Structures are given as structure tokens and as C-alpha cells.
Amino acid sequence: MGSVLAASSPNPPPPAPGAAAAPGLTVPPGFGMPPVSPVIPPTGATSGQREEAENPLPNPGAFDECHRKCKEVFPMQMEGVRMVVNKGISNHFQVVGFVLCVLLSPDGSTVTLTNAAVQFFPVMVGDMDNSGSLNAQIIHQISSRIRSKVAFQTQQHKFVNWQGDAEFRGEDFTATVTLGNPDVLVGSGIVVTHYLQSITPALALGGELVYHRRPGEEGSVMSLVGRYTGNNYIATLTFGSAGAHASYYHKANDQLQLGVEFEASSRMQDTSVSFGYQLDVPKANLQFKGSVDSNWIVGATLEKKLLPLPLSLVLCSFLNHRKNKFQCGFGVTIG
Amino acid sequence: MSGANGKKGPSSGVMDWIRSACRFATDRNDFRRNLLVNLGLFAAGVWVARNLSDFDLMSPQPVT
Numbered sequence: 550m551g552s553v554l555a556a557s558s559p560n561p562p563p564p565a566p567g568a569a570a571a572p573g574l575t576v577p578p579g580f581g582m583p584p585v586s587p588v589i590p591p592t593g594a595t596s597g598q599r600e601e602a603e604n605p606l607p608n609p610g611a612f613d614e615c616h617r618k619c620k621e622v623f624p625m626q627m628e629g630v631r632m633v634v635n636k637g638i639s640n641h642f643q644v645v646g647f648v649l650c651v652l653l654s655p656d657g658s659t660v661t662l663t664n665a666a667v668q669f670f671p672v673m674v675g676d677m678d679n680s681g682s683l684n685a686q687i688i689h690q691i692s693s694r695i696r697s698k699v700a701f702q703t704q705q706h707k708f709v710n711w712q713g714d715a716e717f718r719g720e721d722f723t724a725t726v727t728l729g730n731p732d733v734l735v736g737s738g739i740v741v742t743h744y745l746q747s748i749t750p751a752l753a754l755g756g757e758l759v760y761h762r763r764p765g766e767e768g769s770v771m772s773l774v775g776r777y778t779g780n781n782y783i784a785t786l787t788f789g790s791a792g793a794h795a796s797y798y799h800k801a802n803d804q805l806q807l808g809v810e811f812e813a814s815s816r817m818q819d820t821s822v823s824f825g826y827q828l829d830v831p832k833a834n835l836q837f838k839g840s841v842d843s844n845w846i847v848g849a850t851l852e853k854k855l856l857p858l859p860l861s862l863v864l865c866s867f868l869n870h871r872k873n874k875f876q877c878g879f880g881v882t883i884g
Numbered sequence: 885m886s887g888a889n890g891k892k893g894p895s896s897g898v899m900d901w902i903r904s905a906c907r908f909a910t911d912r913n914d915f916r917r918n919l920l921v922n923l924g925l926f927a928a929g930v931w932v933a934r935n936l937s938d939f940d941l942m943s944p945q946p947v948t
Binding site: 799804807808809810820 | 915925926929940
């Protein structure tokens with residue numbers, strides 16, 4: 550498979566729905582964002598700078614990843630039957646195809662093509678379903694500290710979303726600017742800026758500013774974020790005029806991880822709490838995730854690698870007690 | 885009639901307070917009530933995660 554990192558990853562990160570503040574594009578399933586190269590320290594540091602270099606504040610990471618650790622513990626909802634085929638064509642290209650059938654009627658098939666050689670840039674990820682809707686991203690690392698991304702989303706022949714962003718990773722801070730759906734003719738668009746600063750090795754504080762404009766209307770929303778990282782836990786809080794989001798991630802041991810999430814929306818006048826856990830049994834090549842939330846939804850997923858075959862089996866079920874709805878899913882991943 | 889002017893004893897005031905507190909606690913459409921309940925559930929979840937997760941799944945079974 551060469552240096553294609555995505556193909557070798559046994560547990561692809563789920564898409565991040567919490568990125569709703571930015572125009573809604575997520576990485577296609579099976580792929581994660583490539584990491585930015587580590588910071589190259591300047592040469593010829595003075596003695597004073599050498600002292601600072603001995604205890605440098607770490608880069609806090611991306612703003613969108615503040616709640617990611619907790620969200621990864623929760624099971625992903627899946628309905629119907631799904632088959633995913635990962636195939637590496639060369640060191641630079643990998644194809645992921647998956648067929649999704651909901652109940653007995655085929656909902657669609659999607660082919661994702663990427664040159665997901667993560668050590669090299671640019672990275673291009675493309676995703677097209679059987680109706681012709683395209684979801685594509687081009688990620689390029691301009692320098693050791695600056696990474697840019699351009700993303701498009703179409704529904705059949707019509708462009709629905711287009712955005713570009715640039716991320717700058719400093720020694721102890723990260724700043725991102727995103728421009729979403731700019732339309733010079735109409736005079737509309739969305740600008741999202743993120744800033745995250747390490748205050749201490751454990752504490753990071755930051756903020757987000759969203760400015761949207763269209764003819765006859767403009768507005769802005771601001772929110773603040775704080776993240777505290779302990780020995781085996783991460784506590785994150787985001788609050789602003791739109792609401793609040795708190796998450797707590799706890800790694801009990803190598804087998805057990807837990808997550809608790811609280812969300813409140815002042816616009817929807819709604820709050821919810823979710824509790825989730827992840828059990829890893831590497832000797833059985835098994836991973837189990839379960840969750841329960843305040844909306845009386847109980848869900849679980851079971852993923853098992855069927856070694857020595859290059860197959861993974863995924864079973865998923867979600868039960869909504871309040872609405873008396875039950876969803877179950879079955880998936881096989883090959884490659 | 886005693887209390888015709890609406891002078892209530894302290895026990896009726898307490899009962900009224902308890903009644904309004906119960907109505908608040910059981911009103912599922914009240915945003916503030918839901919917020920308080922869910923904050924309490926979040927705190928309970930964090931406590932469970934920190935204090936009740938110290939079991940080792942890979943430890944050997946105890947000999948009986």
C-alpha cells in the first residue's frame with residue numbers, strides 16, 4: 550500500500566458534525582485531515598531563547614479538534630447495509646468505494662478517489678455518489694506552518710458549497726481563516742476566523758468569529774473556547790451567543806475510554822446530554838462503542854477485524870425510546 | 885371566617901413553594917428546567933467517568 554496512511558488506518562475518524570459553524574463540508578468517510586509538519590525551530594538561538602525553548606508551550610492544535618477526542622468515543626449511526634472497499638492503486642492513489650443500501654432499496658453508491666499519500670502534498674480527496682453529486686477537497690501545505698484547503702460540494706450539476714481556508718500554526722497558537730460560499734456578484738459570503746492560544750502546557754483558550762453577509766442582511770456570531778488537558782482527561786467548553794457545548798473525555802485505561810457531552814442551543818431552546826464509552830479488546834480485534842443520551846436514544850456499534858482476512862465487520866443499532874424508532878446497520882469493510 | 889383577608893400561615897406558603905417547585909421540576913417544556921436537569925446529568929456523568937471507570941478488563945479472573 551506504500552505510504553498511503555488512510556488505507557492503513559484501522560479506525561478511520563468519523564466526520565466532525567461539530568464543524569457546523571463553518572460552511573458544512575466534512576472529510577469523506579475513511580479519511581482524516583493530514584497533519585501539519587512539525588515546527589522547525591530556528592537555528593542560532595541565544596541563551597535566553599534557549600531557556601524558553603527548554604519549556605516551550607505546545608501548539609494547541611486546530612480549533613475544530615477541541616471536542617474531537619470526546620466525539621470519537623461515541624458510536625456512529627448507520628442504517629442499512631454498507632460495503633466499503635479500500636484499494637490502493639499506487640503509492641499516490643487510493644480508491645475507496647462503498648455501496649450503501651437502506652432497507653432493501655439502494656440508496657446510493659459512492660466512489661472516493663484520493664491521492665492520500667499523507668507525507669506528500671497536495672492531497673486531493675474526491676467523493677462522488679451515483680447521482681453525480683461531488684464532494685472534493687484539495688489540501689496543500691504551503692510552508693511548514695501554513696496549510697491551505699479548498700473544498701467543493703455539488704448536488705448533481707449545481708454547486709452547493711465552495712470554500713477555501715488557510716491555517717497558520719505558530720509556536721503556541723493556531724489561527725485559521727475560512728471563506729465560505731463567496732459570491733462577488735450577489736455580494737454574499739461567510740467568513741469564519743478561529744484563534745487558539747496555549748496559555749500553559751495544559752490550558753488553551755481561543756475564540757471563533759463568524760461573519761455572514763447577503764443582500765439586505767449581515768450579522769456575526771462570536772464564541773469562546775477553553776480546553777484543559779490533564780494526565781488522562783480533556784475538558785473542553787465552548788460558549789457564545791448561539792449556545793454552549795461542554796465535553797469531557799476520560800481515558801480510564803488502554804481498554805476503556807469515556808466521554809460526556811453537554812449541548813445547549815439558545816436559538817432552538819434545547820439542551821441535551823450524552824454519555825458514551827469505547828471498549829477496545831485488541832486480543833479479540835474488537836471495538837465496542839455505546840452511548841445513551843437525554844433524548845432517550847440508546848446506541849451501540851461493534852467493529853471486529855476478521856484476521857487474517859483483510860475484512861472488518863461492523864454492526865450498529867440505535868433505539869429511540871421516545872419516538873419508538875429502531876435503526877440497525879450492517880457493514881463490511883474490505884482492505 | 886378566619887383568613888378571609890387572605891392571610892396565609894407559614895405552612896401554606898411552604899406548601900405553595902413545594903408545589904411550584906414540583907411543577908417546575910416536571911415541566912418538560914421549560915428551557916431553564918431542562919438546562920438545570922441536563923447540567924446535573926452532565927456533572928453526574930463526569931463523576932461516573934472519573935470515579936467508576938477504574939476496572940481492568942484484561943485482568944485475570946479471581947480464583948474461587
